[in-house]
Amino acid sequence: MAQTPYFEQRSDHFMLSSQPGFDFPAHLHGQLELLYVRAGQMRVAVGGSQALVPAGGLAVIFPDQVHWYQQAGEASAITMIICGTGYAGGFLDTLTRRHPEEPILPPERLHPDVSYAVGALEQEYACAGAESLVLGPLIQLILGRVTPLLSLRKNTAADAKNLSHRIAAYIHEHCQEPLTLDSVAGEAGISRCYLSRVFPEKMGQNFSAYLASIRLARARALLAETRLPVAEVAAESGFESPRTFYRVFRQHYGMTPMAYRQQGGEAASPPPRQRVEKSK
Numbered sequence: 001m002a003q004t005p006y007f008e009q010r011s012d013h014f015m016l017s018s019q020p021g022f023d024f025p026a027h028l029h030g031q032l033e034l035l036y037v038r039a040g041q042m043r044v045a046v047g048g049s050q051a052l053v054p055a056g057g058l059a060v061i062f063p064d065q066v067h068w069y070q071q072a073g074e075a076s077a078i079t080m081i082i083c084g085t086g087y088a089g090g091f092l093d094t095l096t097r098r099h100p101e102e103p104i105l106p107p108e109r110l111h112p113d114v115s116y117a118v119g120a121l122e123q124e125y126a127c128a129g130a131e132s133l134v135l136g137p138l139i140q141l142i143l144g145r146v147t148p149l150l151s152l153r154k155n156t157a158a159d160a161k162n163l164s165h166r167i168a169a170y171i172h173e174h175c176q177e178p179l180t181l182d183s184v185a186g187e188a189g190i191s192r193c194y195l196s197r198v199f200p201e202k203m204g205q206n207f208s209a210y211l212a213s214i215r216l217a218r219a220r221a222l223l224a225e226t227r228l229p230v231a232e233v234a235a236e237s238g239f240e241s242p243r244t245f246y247r248v249f250r251q252h253y254g255m256t257p258m259a260y261r262q263q264g265g266e267a268a269s270p271p272p273r274q275r276v277e278k279s280k
Contacts, residue, residue: 014083014130018122021076025213026068026203028168032095033061033082034142035069036118040076044069046103056107058114060146062099066164068204079118081139089140091147099159100150111145118142163188164202167195175214176238181207215239216252223261230257 013031021042035044037053044051044059046067053059061067063085088095117138124132159165166188171179184207185195196207203210219237222228228236234245234257249257 014087014125014135016079016081016121016125018079019077021069021071021078023070024068024217025205025210026066026164026168027172027214028064028066028165029082029172030063031082031084032063032088032139033059033067033080034118035059035061036079036081036115038077038079040074041072042069042076042078043072044104047099049102049104051104053104054107056110056115058105058110058146060100060103060105060150062095062103064160064165065099065103066162066168079122081118081121083135083139087136087139088143089136091140091143094143094147094152098152098154101153102151105146105149109149113145114142117145163190163198167199167202171211171214175211175218176236178240179211179238211238212248212252216249219245219249219257220260223257224264233257 018038021037021040026045035042035053035058037055037057039055041052041054041057042059044053044067046059046061046065052072059067059069085092085095121135121138124134124138167184170184170187181196181199182192185192188195199205199207199210205213215238219233219239222233222236223230226233230245231242234242237245239245239248246256249255249260253260255263
């Protein structure tokens with residue numbers, strides 16, 4: 001199930017999902033994210049670093065780092081782990097004060113403990129969910145093995161002022177509200193024309209497609225994880241009306257929101273940069 005837990009910001013939040021690879025637009029959140037590729041390969045970008053991650057490789061995404069990923073072939077499979085910094089134990093200071101310059105590790109550099117810990121996390125989460133007492137130690141085992149491999153740079157005020165960071169953070173926080181290119185440009189302190197020109201370069205899609213992708217991701221999470229009526233899901237996700245939501249959702253996923261919910265939150269991800277009808 002392609003869940004979107006980055007909308008959660010709690011320090012005690014934990015989510016693990018093993019599934020086929022899927023595309024997700026640029027975003028950020030205040031949690032640690034580990035993306036382990038079990039089969040095939042995924043294209044992953046974190047900050048200014050981008051790489052093709054093969055089977056057995058790992059992307060280590062520290063809190064508040066802008067990142068996105070795309071399928072690189074139809075046979076990819078991933079395990080995605082997103083957890084609050086409370087699971088980091090003695091690595092908390094590292095996660096909150098620094099970030100990796102090259103956050104993507106190929107399989108040949110990883111200790112066997114990493115694949116073991118990922119497998120153990122999958123089993124524990126399937127059996128006991130987020131209440132399992134061994135989730136934290138297993139996360140710390142992974143961090144203990146990968147942190148020495150990462151070139152860490154101290155976070156600076158300039159990182160938070162990065163244009164990609166400002167755009168992703170603002171849209172993430174306000175995706176439920178009416179948003180326009182003008183309002184986002186004003187918040188970022190730049191002109192509408194400049195933002196229109198650089199937005200695809202920074203975020204991988206034009207503004208309307210990106211905003212629709214973020215809202216659809218929130219809608220998918222609400223459909224899969226709650227029993228809210230579809231009209232409320234539409235409103236909570238920032239769509240101006242249920243009718244618009246139905247149209248955009250069906251265009252993007254080839255099924256209605258209700259059908260998606262009835263199938264247990266399963267839908268094929270769209271191809272990279274697929275054109276999406278404006279959500280406003």
